[in-house]
Each structure stands twice: as structure tokens, then as C-alpha cells.
Amino acid sequence: MPIQHILVVDDDQLSRTFLVEAVQTLGYRTSVASGGEEGFSLAQSAHPDLVITDLRMPGTDGLALVRKLHGALPDLPTVLCTAHGSVEAAVEAMKEGASDFLLKPVSHEALSMVIQRIDRQQRLERENRYLRTAQCESQPEIVAESASMAETLRSAKKLARSKGTVLITGESGTGKERIAHLIHRESPRAAGPFIRVNCAALSETLLESELFGHERGAFTGAHKLREGRFELADGGTLLLDELGEISPALQSKLLRVLEEEEFERVGGTSTLRVDVRVVATTNRDLAAEVKQGNFREDLFYRLHVLPLHLAPLRQRTDDILPLARHFLAHYARLHGMSEPTFTPAAEAQLRRWTWPGNVRELENVVQRAVVLSQGSQVDVADLVFGRPSQPTPLASVEGGSAGTSSLANRLLEDIEREAILATLACFNGNKTQAAKRLGVSSRTLVNKMKRWRAEGRVA
Numbered sequence: 001m002p003i004q005h006i007l008v009v010d011d012d013q014l015s016r017t018f019l020v021e022a023v024q025t026l027g028y029r030t031s032v033a034s035g036g037e038e039g040f041s042l043a044q045s046a047h048p049d050l051v052i053t054d055l056r057m058p059g060t061d062g063l064a065l066v067r068k069l070h071g072a073l074p075d076l077p078t079v080l081c082t083a084h085g086s087v088e089a090a091v092e093a094m095k096e097g098a099s100d101f102l103l104k105p106v107s108h109e110a111l112s113m114v115i116q117r118i119d120r121q122q123r124l125e126r127e128n129r130y131l132r133t134a135q136c137e138s139q140p141e142i143v144a145e146s147a148s149m150a151e152t153l154r155s156a157k158k159l160a161r162s163k164g165t166v167l168i169t170g171e172s173g174t175g176k177e178r179i180a181h182l183i184h185r186e187s188p189r190a191a192g193p194f195i196r197v198n199c200a201a202l203s204e205t206l207l208e209s210e211l212f213g214h215e216r217g218a219f220t221g222a223h224k225l226r227e228g229r230f231e232l233a234d235g236g237t238l239l240l241d242e243l244g245e246i247s248p249a250l251q252s253k254l255l256r257v258l259e260e261e262e263f264e265r266v267g268g269t270s271t272l273r274v275d276v277r278v279v280a281t282t283n284r285d286l287a288a289e290v291k292q293g294n295f296r297e298d299l300f301y302r303l304h305v306l307p308l309h310l311a312p313l314r315q316r317t318d319d320i321l322p323l324a325r326h327f328l329a330h331y332a333r334l335h336g337m338s339e340p341t342f343t344p345a346a347e348a349q350l351r352r353w354t355w356p357g358n359v360r361e362l363e364n365v366v367q368r369a370v371v372l373s374q375g376s377q378v379d380v381a382d383l384v385f386g387r388p389s390q391p392t393p394l395a396s397v398e399g400g401s402a403g404t405s406s407l408a409n410r411l412l413e414d415i416e417r418e419a420i421l422a423t424l425a426c427f428n429g430n431k432t433q434a435a436k437r438l439g440v441s442s443r444t445l446v447n448k449m450k451r452w453r454a455e456g457r458v459a
Contacts, residue, residue, distance in 0.1 A: 002123070002234060003115060003122070005270060006049065007051045009062070019081070019111075022106070023111070025108065028115070031048055036062070039060075040065060040068050043069055043073060050078070050115065050118060052078075052081065053065050054080075055081060055082040055089055055090070063093050067096045073224075078093075080098050080100075082102075102114060145322045146317070160187040162306060163277065166278075168310065169310070170310030170311070171283050172427060173426075174313065179308065184239075187237065195237070197229045197238070200432045205219075210229060212253070212265055213227045213228030222267070228265065230263065238278050243303070245284075251299050254299065261275065262274070313355040314354045320350055321342075323363075324347075324362060327362065327367065328342070328378065340373055343377050345380050346380050349383055353385055356437075357427060360427065364426060416448075420445065420448065420449075
């Protein structure tokens, strides 16, 4: 989030007026305080992005104010204005947490340079904070040999050059997030941040805070100001993954950001502006959701500016073997193994499967095959398919031959546990999508997993 709002603290009216006018001339909003105590109070209530304070003031001077602000609001940058004869005090202020200092008389040029320098530093710190906490793997290359996928990639690169919102639709596991990364890399914003948030993984309250950030004290546990993903993505791209899962209340707030490029943090009153290109993904039919009253029609049309659809893997069978070979090589390297090959029978089996979990399921199947294979080839026996969408044939109760199903004479709960674990593997651990495929609620699935972990029956 770039610096937009600056608090000026100075007891001298002429000096204060000059600083305020200079700051406003540079295009920033201002708040004004005539002393250290008033400045400290305003910093907590007005939520400025930067504080510029004079050193010499009665009562709480500039150095004391810097010290108090650093203790209470450690993320708030401060700049100390001092005369030539007090440079030592400015150095001391830097040790106490000040971001920089300005020598009097302050010039417009010096003021502008300091603010821009702090702005750049703040951006780098925000991006580094996000990169340290984000648990996102680097995106593998996109493997595509089918005509339909090649056309999709061409369309994605064309859309990347525009400024509009992109809505990527397709079944779970088709590679929507990778296409979003491609759009960012091919766009004029490629040098900016790429920030992702999974809308299906968070509750409404947590998602609102994650998107828009929150002020200190906004709710229980909000011990300090936290910037949201829209602020972190300023100047870059924000991926809203599985957008169709958000609540109507959040849909309204999201519509405002998309239309006006402004919002308030949770618990805040200051309006913040951002320059963010939004790419949204969903596996839902949003047009049908609109008809059913589950999704705002105005938000749908605001998102549907540049639509892009990813076909399921079963409709682009020419991609199955190239993708399987790509994953085979990748996971062999990852596990420090010699790269195996598929037998013709294994390749035929891969092409026959309908891939209800799409590319994600294919990747999981190949990863397991790499681990299970004993030699230089992956055969049919090494391919373990999850079958969440198809019933497994039951064994004959009377039969005991080798041809009977392995489900015979087993506890129903064990079969249930294996079905849930297989479905979770197909959806890469996504409990929301796994529960939807299994026809149960997310809470039911989570409770079962908790119980099995407590009993030591799952890792």
C-alpha cells in the first residue's frame, strides 16, 4: 500500500503550515498536530501511513514521540525534522526507530525524496513478509499439446496485455491457478507482486481481514495493524481463487473495490486506494448461481469482463501422456531416483481413465507411481487411481476366489476412511472440494479426520 496519508507534528505554526502545504503539494492527505502528545493520540486514531515530526517541542519532544510510536505502532514509519546543530539527536532517533531525518530548512525536493525512499522500503518489507509466510510452491511449466489447450494459452496471453478483470472457469484441478500465473507473467505488471488468496479455505470473518486487512484493536486478537492482500498486491496482480465461495456480504465489498479501487480495513475509517489487477477463478457456474440468488448479478458482470474457460482433462486427451511424462520426470528428480518410463499398458490405462480430478489427480497418480515402482518402468500395477465418482464393485459374499474385491470382509469404517483419504489426495488436500465430491459437509469431514488423528489411524 503506497503512502497516502501523512501526519505532521510541529509546535511552530509557520513551520507546521509550510510542511503541511509541502506535503499536500506532493499529493498526500494530511493530519496535523501541534505537539507530541496530540501527535501520539492522532497517530493511533487517524491511522496515518507516515509521521513527520519536529525535534524541538515542549513536553513530549520529537525524540520521545518517535520512541513512543515505535513501541506502540512499530510498523508506522517516522521522520524527524532537525536543525544542523542537532544531527546527533537525529542519529539517536534513528536508533530509537525513526525511518529517516530531514535537515531544516526542509526543501520540497528533500521531502519528496525521503517519502519516496520510505515508500519503496515499505513495499519491499511488505512483499518480503508475504513471501516468508506464503506457502506457495513455484509454479511448474504448463504442458499442453492439445489444440484446445494451445488455443487457451494463446487467449490467456492476449488477455494478459489488457487491464481488465479476468475470470477463469473450469473444474477443480484443471490448472486455473497456473493460467493465472501465466497471465501475470505476460502482463505489464510482471515486475509487481503476484498475491493469492484461497477464498474457499477461510471463514467469512477471516477472509474479510485477509483481503482488506485490519486495524489494531479491530477485534479480539488484532494486536497490531495488518495489511490485507489488496494492499500487498498494489501495482501487481491479486488472484482470488475459488471466488464463487464468498458470502453475499463480502461480494458487496469486493464489488466496490473492483469498481472504485478503494476500501477500508476492518475496523478502520480511512479510505485506501489501490492499483490492482484481479484474476478470479471458480469451479462453479456463476451464471447459474446468479439465477439461484447465491451470487450478485452486478458482481458477476463486473468479473465477467474477460472470461477464460479451461476444459477438463477428459476433453483434451492429447495432453494426458505429455503431462504424465512431465510429472514422472519431475518426481523422479525430486525423490533422487533414476527417471523411469511408462509401459505401453500403463500409458493405455492412463488414457482410458476419465480423470474426475483432472490434472491434479493425474499428478497425484504419477507421484504415487514413482514411489511404488520397483524398476525402470511404471506398469499398470503401479497406478493407483482414486475413484470418488464411481462405485467400486462389491465382492460376492460367497466367493473367496482371487478375483473377489478387496472390500470383502472389511469394516465399513475402514472403507470410509480410505475413500475419504483417496478423495483428499485427488483434490490435493482441499477439504472443501473433497467434501463436495463425497456428498458430505466440510464439518463432517473435518470431524472425522480429527477423530482418526486422535486415534492414530491417520497421519
